[in-house]
Amino acid sequence: MGSKLKSWFQKKYRNNFRKTMPYKVALLGSCTTRDIFNSKFNPDYKRYFTIVADQQHMSIVSVMSSPLNLKESKINGDVTNFYKNVYRQDLQKDFLSRLKQSQPDILIIDFYTDVFYGTLAVNDGTYITNKKWQYKKLDHFKQINIENEYSIYNNTDAFLKLWKKNFDDLIQYVRLNLPHCEIILNKTKFVNTGLKNGQQVVLSEELNDKWENFHIDRFNILWDLFDTYAEYKFNLRHLDFDIKQYYCPSDHPWGWFYVHYNQEFYSKTLGKLRVMLD
Numbered sequence: 532m533g534s535k536l537k538s539w540f541q542k543k544y545r546n547n548f549r550k551t552m553p554y555k556v557a558l559l560g561s562c563t564t565r566d567i568f569n570s571k572f573n574p575d576y577k578r579y580f581t582i583v584a585d586q587q588h589m590s591i592v593s594v595m596s597s598p599l600n601l602k603e604s605k606i607n608g609d610v611t612n613f614y615k616n617v618y619r620q621d622l623q624k625d626f627l628s629r630l631k632q633s634q635p636d637i638l639i640i641d642f643y644t645d646v647f648y649g650t651l652a653v654n655d656g657t658y659i660t661n662k663k664w665q666y667k668k669l670d671h672f673k674q675i676n677i678e679n680e681y682s683i684y685n686n687t688d689a690f691l692k693l694w695k696k697n698f699d700d701l702i703q704y705v706r707l708n709l710p711h712c713e714i715i716l717n718k719t720k721f722v723n724t725g726l727k728n729g730q731q732v733v734l735s736e737e738l739n740d741k742w743e744n745f746h747i748d749r750f751n752i753l754w755d756l757f758d759t760y761a762e763y764k765f766n767l768r769h770l771d772f773d774i775k776q777y778y779c780p781s782d783h784p785w786g787w788f789y790v791h792y793n794q795e796f797y798s799k800t801l802g803k804l805r806v807m808l809d
Contacts, residue, residue, distance in 0.1 A: 553577065553578065553579050553580050553581045554579065554580050554581070554636045554637060554808060555580075555581050555583045555633065555634070555635040555636045555637075556568065556580045556581065556582050556583065556635055556636065556637055556638075556639065557582075557583055557584035557585070557629075557630055557633065557635035557637070557638045557639070557712075558582065558584070558585045558586065558587075558638075558639050558640075559586050559589075559594070559626065559638065559639070559640045559641075560586075560587065560639070560640055560641030560642065560643055560644065560717065561587055561588060561641055561643035561644055561790060562587070562785065562790065562791070563641050563643055563717060563719040563790045563792075564639050564640070564641045564717045564719075565585065565587055566797060567717075567797055567800050567801050567804070568580055568582055568801075569797075571784055572794065572797035572798070573797055573798065573801045576801060579801075579805055580804075583633035583634075583635050584626065584629040584630050584633045584635060586620065586626040586629075587617060587644075588614075588617045588621075588644050588648075588660065588662070589617065589620060589621050589626065589644060589660050590644050590645050590648060590649065590650045590658070590659075590660040590661070591642075591645055591694060591697050591698050591701060592645075592650040592658045592681075592693055592694060592697045593621055593624065593650055593658050593659050593660045594624065594626055594627065594697075594701065595627075595697040595700050595701055595704075596624060596657045596658040596659075596697075597624070597656070597657045598622060598623050598624045598625075598657075599622040599623075599653070599654055599657055599659070599675070601622065601671065601674045601675070605671070606618060606619060606669055606670075606671045607669065607670050607671070608668045608669035608670055608671070608672075609668045610665055610668050610669065614665060615669070618662075618665075618666060618669060618671070618672075621659045621660050621662075622659065627704060627708075630705070630708070630709060630712075631708045631709065634709060634711070634712070635709070635712055636711070636712060636713070637712065637713045637714070637715055637808070638705060638709070638712055638713070638714045638715070639714075639715045639716075639717050639770075639804075640714060640715070640716055640717065640761075641716070641717040641718075641719055642754055642757040642758065642761075643719070643754075643790055644660060645694060645757060646683065646750050646753050646754045646757065647750065648660050648661045648662055648682065649661040649680065649681050649682025649683065649684075649685070649690055650680075650681050650682070650690070650693070650694075651663070651677050651678075651679070651680055651681070652677075652678040652679040652680075652681070653675050653676060653677055653678060654675060654676055654678075655678075659675070661680060661681070661682055663677075681693055683749065683750065683753050691756075694757070695760060698757075698760070698761060699764075702714065702765050713768070714765070714767050715767065715768050715769060715770065715804075715807070716758055716761055716762055716767050716768070716769040716770065717769070717770045717772075717800075718754075718758045718769050718770060718771055718772045719772045719790060719792075720751045720754055720755075720772055720774050721747045721750050721751055721754070721789040721790060722734070722774055722777055722778055722779060722789055722790075722792065723735055723744055723747045723789060724777075724778040724779070725737055725778055725779045725780070725781060725787055726778050726779070726780045726781060726793070727781045728781075731778065734779055734787060734788075734789060735747065735789075737787065738787060738788075742789070747789060751774075768807065770800055770803055770804060770807075771803075772796075776795070776796075777792045777793055777795065777796045778792070778793055779791045779792060779793070780793050780794075
């Protein structure tokens with residue numbers, strides 16, 4: 532078979548195969564990625580994609596660290612069951628094994644958790660996500676000894692070095708153990724714009740929290756740095772994000788926050804992904 536005919540045959544076969552077999556997708560990041568594959572926002576996404584592994588609110592450094600085996604296994608505290616499970620996964624660190632077992636076609640990553648929280652060095656050389664504000668509500672967290680904190684505000688240079696090393700390790704792991712999996716970046720950002728009664732508002736002013744425009748811009752600068760490093764060092768494709776186009780509506784199902792967007796984001800991004808993979 533000639534090379535041109537062979538190439539045509541392979542492309543035709545792949546496209547026909549994809550029409551009857553949804554892409555297997557793994558997700559690492561936050562709701563900015565997970566909600567693209569949520570029936571609340573995209574009711575028909577399962578026609579095209581099947582989620583086979585999902586990890587939310589866990590920093591890259593934690594994902595690549597050694598698990599924490601603590602004596603008390605029961606987790607009690609004043610947080611939702613979702614966040615209790617996030618905490619458990621943050622300690623167990625089983626995402627890599629779930630990835631390897633499920634062998635997804637694509638792995639989509641966003642860096643919200645790394646930017647907003649950072650990481651904690653704990654218990655003799657391992658790391659967890661820096662969510663002290665939430666984890667301290669759990670009795671189980673009392674067993675953990677915090678040795679150092681790395682974030683946009685603490686040990687920033689060391690944090691960047693630590694993050695880069697662990698992201699490199701993640702890419703190496705995926706390419707070694709999931710040779711047919713493509714990594715795609717979801718380049719979302721913090722938006723400080725809301726929509727209330729048909730009028731644009733400054734979200735941080737409406738929320739009356741500590742994250743003023745200065746902090747939002749600072750988060751986005753770091754997020755851009757992570758995206759740029761990942762995209763250009765490893766030649767990754769990406770889903771772009773227009774920060775001027777998106778905002779948080781006051782009736783968003785999860786409430787007002789800087790990474791909760793209007794419906795147009797979820798619809799358009801799913802469409803972009805489908806076009807990218809055709």
